[in-house]
Amino acid sequence: MFDLRDPMVPAVARVIRSRHETADVWTLDLELVDAVWPGFSPGQFNMLSVFGVGEAPISFSGEPTDNAHIVHTVRAVGPVSKALCHLKVGDTVGVRGPFGNAWPMDHARGRDVIVVAGGLGLAPVRPVLYRLMADRRSHGRVTLLYGARNPGEILYRHEIEKWRTRLDIDVEVTVDHATADWRGHVGVVTKLIGRARFDPADAVAIVCGPEVMMRFAAKALADSGIPEKEIYLSMERNMKCGIGLCGHCQLGPLFICRDGPVFTQDRLRTLMATKEL
Amino acid sequence: MEIGSLGKIIAAHDLFIGFDQAFLDLVTGCAKNVRVEAGRYLFHEGDPADEIYLIREGRVALEISAPGRGSMVFQAAGPGEAIGLSWLVPPYRWNYDGRSTDLTRAISVDAACLRRKCEADHDLGFAVMQRFMPVIVERLHATRLQLLDVYGSHV
Ligand SMILES: Cc1cc2nc3c(=O)[nH]c(=O)nc-3n(C[C@H](O)[C@H](O)[C@H](O)COP(=O)(O)OP(=O)(O)OC[C@H]3O[C@@H](n4cnc5c(N)ncnc54)[C@H](O)[C@@H]3O)c2cc1C
Numbered sequence: 001m002f003d004l005r006d007p008m009v010p011a012v013a014r015v016i017r018s019r020h021e022t023a024d025v026w027t028l029d030l031e032l033v034d035a036v037w038p039g040f041s042p043g044q045f046n047m048l049s050v051f052g053v054g055e056a057p058i059s060f061s062g063e064p065t066d067n068a069h070i071v072h073t074v075r076a077v078g079p080v081s082k083a084l085c086h087l088k089v090g091d092t093v094g095v096r097g098p099f100g101n102a103w104p105m106d107h108a109r110g111r112d113v114i115v116v117a118g119g120l121g122l123a124p125v126r127p128v129l130y131r132l133m134a135d136r137r138s139h140g141r142v143t144l145l146y147g148a149r150n151p152g153e154i155l156y157r158h159e160i161e162k163w164r165t166r167l168d169i170d171v172e173v174t175v176d177h178a179t180a181d182w183r184g185h186v187g188v189v190t191k192l193i194g195r196a197r198f199d200p201a202d203a204v205a206i207v208c209g210p211e212v213m214m215r216f217a218a219k220a221l222a223d224s225g226i227p228e229k230e231i232y233l234s235m236e237r238n239m240k241c242g243i244g245l246c247g248h249c250q251l252g253p254l255f256i257c258r259d260g261p262v263f264t265q266d267r268l269r270t271l272m273a274t275k276e277l
Numbered sequence: 278m279e280i281g282s283l284g285k286i287i288a289a290h291d292l293f294i295g296f297d298q299a300f301l302d303l304v305t306g307c308a309k310n311v312r313v314e315a316g317r318y319l320f321h322e323g324d325p326a327d328e329i330y331l332i333r334e335g336r337v338a339l340e341i342s343a344p345g346r347g348s349m350v351f352q353a354a355g356p357g358e359a360i361g362l363s364w365l366v367p368p369y370r371w372n373y374d375g376r377s378t379d380l381t382r383a384i385s386v387d388a389a390c391l392r393r394k395c396e397a398d399h400d401l402g403f404a405v406m407q408r409f410m411p412v413i414v415e416r417l418h419a420t421r422l423q424l425l426d427v428y429g430s431h432v
Binding site for chain 1: 336338339340347349350351352353355376378415422423425426427428
């Protein structure tokens with residue numbers, strides 16, 4: 001049996017399912033070939049490698065209680081992610097992980113939770129939403145605000161439609177632009193924050209998406225009264241080792257892979273505004 | 278509807294919350310209730326911008342038609358929002374179409390009437406500007422973010 005405890009040596013996993021989500025996004029279900037998967041916490045990531053191509057950090061996007069499958073959602077942007085997206089059922093990949101810290105699931109208990117996601121940023125927070133829905137009674141109001149470029153790029157569309165039918169969570173989706181058949185919100189996701197219902201004094205915000213979107217979302221959340229230490233964001237920087245050794249993902253004094261990728265806004269504010277970092 | 282209840286509805290709309298009562302009465306004197314069925318147009322590109330809509334219920338898609346691409350919706354305004362910023366800027370014409378995507382209830386303010394009152398009473402004019410400026414700035418900022426296309430090929 002392979003030992004996943006050596007963080008620098010990848011285990012081998014087989015693709016057991018591949019779903020084409022949107023034009024350039026695929027979701028892969030993986031199964032370890034000869035190792036036992038230890039499970040993950042929402043917010044963590046794996047280093048996935050395609051043999052002969054390279055390695056990239058990819059967040060978990062699946063159900064955290066499902067230890068049989070490792071689920072990742074990938075957008076094809078460069079060599080590694082394109083190779084991952086083109087994998088077929090039965091192909092193998094290298095897996096190192098899980099790495100990084102997690103979204104504040106325990107801290108969120110008993111509070112209102114507002115999840116703000118943009119574009120592919122819905123993938124790393126989907127495990128959060130699964131957890132919140134499974135443990136719904138332990139939280140106050142639960143809100144998902146999701147922004148995408150256009151209706152065709154809405155990730156997990158069928159699932160979002162299902163969530164919207166639930167009476168115990170508020171789900172709002174907005175797109176930057178649409179064709180005439182779209183009947184929902186059109187405009188930036190930050191605009192939805194002002195209209196969401198939550199008690200800012202007792203709320204936790206979870207924000208994931210492109211850095212510019214996160215910066216403005218964090219500002220809008222703070223403007224709505226949520227303290228910056230209650231606003232959590234997931235940072236992305238190019239990574240190599242995944243365990244805080246190589247310095248590739250250093251952001252000022254922080255290593256995104258080891259100290260993050262989840263940080264609170266009060267810690268990040270100055271770093272994100274510093275252009276040289 | 279009598280002016281009393283119309284005034285209350287305007288006073289409770291996000292754009293005018295906390296607005297001076299005397300000014301509110303002047304605005305209410307230019308206003309009426311409107312109801313637009315889903316799929317109907319409130320205005321078309323090039324039409325005179327002679328109304329400001331304070332949306333109470335429903336949603337209005339603001340769209341521009343492009344040859345070969347059909348209509349592109351660049352903004353949708355819902356309850357608590359106002360549309361019709363062109364009422365302030367000569368030549369007072371709509372630059373886009375406004376289509377109700379759901380049954381929409383709104384207060385329609387006669388723009389020419391409000392312009393006249395603002396011209397006659399600059400205190401009212403300034404107070405009205407103070408309400409419209411943040412909407413304009415917010416929309417400019419939102420447009421910048423849309424232009425950045427932040428969700429594009431980036432995570
Ligand atoms: C903690 C963490 C979690 C991540 N989770 C996911 C995930 O769940 N799904 C996913 O698809 N990606 C995720 N990423 C991003 C992914 O690791 C990168 O996109 C990676 O660089 C892809 O490698 P590549 O060889 O395909 O592309 P590269 O050759 O590294 O990049 C190709 C092009 O895309 C641009 N690019 C790459 N990554 C980004 C980015 N993040 N933002 C903006 N531009 C970028 C580069 O500038 C370059 O021009 C995550 C990154 C981190 C740090």
